[in-house]
Amino acid sequence: MSLVYSSPSLLKSIIAITEQRDRGKLESSLVRGLFETIRARHVTLHKLFQADGEDRVFAVVEFSNGRQVQLQDEDIVFENGYPLSDRPEFSACYRDGQPLTFEQPERKCFRYLYPIRKRGSVMAFLEINHDAALDEASQRVISGILSIYCNFLEILDYSEHDTLTGLLNRKTFDTNLLKILAGLQPSEAAKVRPTLSRRRSRQSDFKHWMGVIDIDHFKRINDQFGHLYGDEVLLLLARLMRESFRFQDKLFRFGGEEFVVLLAPTEFSNALSVFERFRQNVEEFHFPQVGRVTVSLGFTEIQLIDNPTVVFGQADEALYFAKQNGRNRVCSYEKLVESGEIESQDTTSNIVFF
Numbered sequence: 001m002s003l004v005y006s007s008p009s010l011l012k013s014i015i016a017i018t019e020q021r022d023r024g025k026l027e028s029s030l031v032r033g034l035f036e037t038i039r040a041r042h043v044t045l046h047k048l049f050q051a052d053g054e055d056r057v058f059a060v061v062e063f064s065n066g067r068q069v070q071l072q073d074e075d076i077v078f079e080n081g082y083p084l085s086d087r088p089e090f091s092a093c094y095r096d097g098q099p100l101t102f103e104q105p106e107r108k109c110f111r112y113l114y115p116i117r118k119r120g121s122v123m124a125f126l127e128i129n130h131d132a133a134l135d136e137a138s139q140r141v142i143s144g145i146l147s148i149y150c151n152f153l154e155i156l157d158y159s160e161h162d163t164l165t166g167l168l169n170r171k172t173f174d175t176n177l178l179k180i181l182a183g184l185q186p187s188e189a190a191k192v193r194p195t196l197s198r199r200r201s202r203q204s205d206f207k208h209w210m211g212v213i214d215i216d217h218f219k220r221i222n223d224q225f226g227h228l229y230g231d232e233v234l235l236l237l238a239r240l241m242r243e244s245f246r247f248q249d250k251l252f253r254f255g256g257e258e259f260v261v262l263l264a265p266t267e268f269s270n271a272l273s274v275f276e277r278f279r280q281n282v283e284e285f286h287f288p289q290v291g292r293v294t295v296s297l298g299f300t301e302i303q304l305i306d307n308p309t310v311v312f313g314q315a316d317e318a319l320y321f322a323k324q325n326g327r328n329r330v331c332s333y334e335k336l337v338e339s340g341e342i343e344s345q346d347t348t349s350n351i352v353f354f
């Protein structure tokens with residue numbers, strides 16, 4: 001099967017990919033663009049991630065019969081992911097880093113699997129099911145579109161990440177938090193994805209949490225060892241964050257020695273133990289030359305009625321309490337209010353963040 005290279009859908013798909021600034025929409029544009037350009041039966045984007053030391057693959061976007069049939073929410077990733085080792089075709093594509101073709105006579109279709117790389121490593125797969133075999137020229141067009149997607153993803157990545165630690169930067173925080181707040185609207189979720197809303201109602205104790213982390217006495221570290229060692233501490237702390245939190249949690253460097261975590265939905269007790277585990281991991285880690293470093297952490301629940309200013313203010317107040325009361329500790333805003341140790345903030349505030 002040969003593609004019509006002057007096809008307006010090819011240009012349209014390139015334009016659609018490069019005009020996106022949101023990762024989810026970018027993924028949809030890629031899948032939709034390829035689906036329309038090559039008139040596939042269906043096109044699916046699978047992502048690769050690590051969970052509990054195991055590589056897992058999960059489908060994020062699929063186009064079939066001219067419409068998007070699947071768009072995963074990151075919080076249901078674990079239910080839908082499957083181990084890479086259970087899927088020989090994905091394993092082979094991952095190992096060789098080369099596109100694979102399978103003829104499926106029983107389904108009267110041809111299946112193509114393309115690896116998608118980020119900085120040399122395979123981080124996703126594009127699966128195309130087509131009624132006919134694609135010729136070499138068509139496959140080159142697909143590879144070209146994937147290269148444009150990867151290049152664009154790298155530009156997006158660069159603008160979203162802190163250059164020193166590689167964590168998400170402050171600029172992206174508002175967007176991520178607003179996405180969480182939008183996701184808390186039960187009526188919308190029920191309309192669009194009934195399965196998701198059923199799952200959410202089952203997990204009504206599962207809430208989103210925001211934690212604000214600040215290194216204790218960081219000024220002393222800079223003063224005693226110099227800024228280069230200070231920077232090294234920030235880098236190692238970011239690594240400890242990646243090791244301590246899960247794939248679905250969003251990790252930000254807010255600038256200076258302040259970090260923020262948006263935890264994927266879980267119960268209070270779990271959020272507390274995750275934050276506590278991180279605090280301990282830092283306390284037990286030996287920072288070269290510097291030795292022992294500790295962090296203080298304040299966290300709060302993200303509620304529908306909140307705006308970013310309120311949520312951040314609450315977590316920051318719990319952090320301030322931790323700093324004033326010994327440092328190297330984790331404090332929950334809600335528990336501090338409950339115990340009367342701090343006063344509840346006015347959550348009706350309308351101040352706009354930034």
Ligand SMILES: Nc1nc2c(ncn2[C@@H]2O[C@H](COP(=O)(O)OP(=O)(O)OP(=O)(O)O)[C@@H](O)[C@H]2O)c(=O)[nH]1
Nearest residue numbers: 214215216217218219220222227230231256257323
């Ligand atoms: N090395 C390095 N230092 C930074 C960076 N950004 C901010 N700092 C330093 O971080 C320190 C923050 O100090 P303070 O806000 O006084 O707080 P602290 O010493 O950590 O004390 P507590 O937070 O009260 O425990 C200052 O010395 C800043 O110069 C950075 O990117 N690299």
